[in-house]
Amino acid sequence: MKIYTKGGDKGETQIYADKPLRLKKSADELECYGTLDELNAHTGMLSALLAEHSPGLLNEIQTALFQIGFAISATSQLSDQDLAKLELAIDNMQASLPAQSSFILPGGSVAASQAHICRTVARRAERCLVRLTEQHQVADLNLSYINRLSDYFYVLARKINLDCGTAELRL
Structure with a gap:
């Protein structure tokens, strides 16, 4: 099977919502994906x-x-357990962190910096999903999960820096 189909050469592609949709590649759905x-x-x-x-x-x-x-399709298999597992991981990591009394600048170790990049991209993904709710039904669980995910990456960045002895950059 070839990796290219040439079907998108004119700036359109097909996605599957409740029915197949032919969309411009500039559509909100594709921005979100x-x-x-x-x-x-x-x-x-x-x-x-x-x-x-x-x-x-x-x-x-x-x-x-x-x-x-x-x-936006009927095939998502995300579950409440996925969200609960994320929240438990946040709580467990946060319990080992010093209290936060000021803003923390993204950075520290390379891995913590990457976690901060994940956090900011998760926030953008959340904005994209919210925009999709204006055009499609999006399960609340998807929005909750992506919102919590940015929190997870933030706490993970702090935990990585703590574990490797890298000081947080505070304002």
């Missing part, structure tokens, strides 16, 4: 940077991002 894909790639980079210390949750997050990509 692209942002989720970008976040998935950044999450993969973070997992690679953490190597053997990588929380197994990052692979699950990548799968969940793929599921959110089906947000």
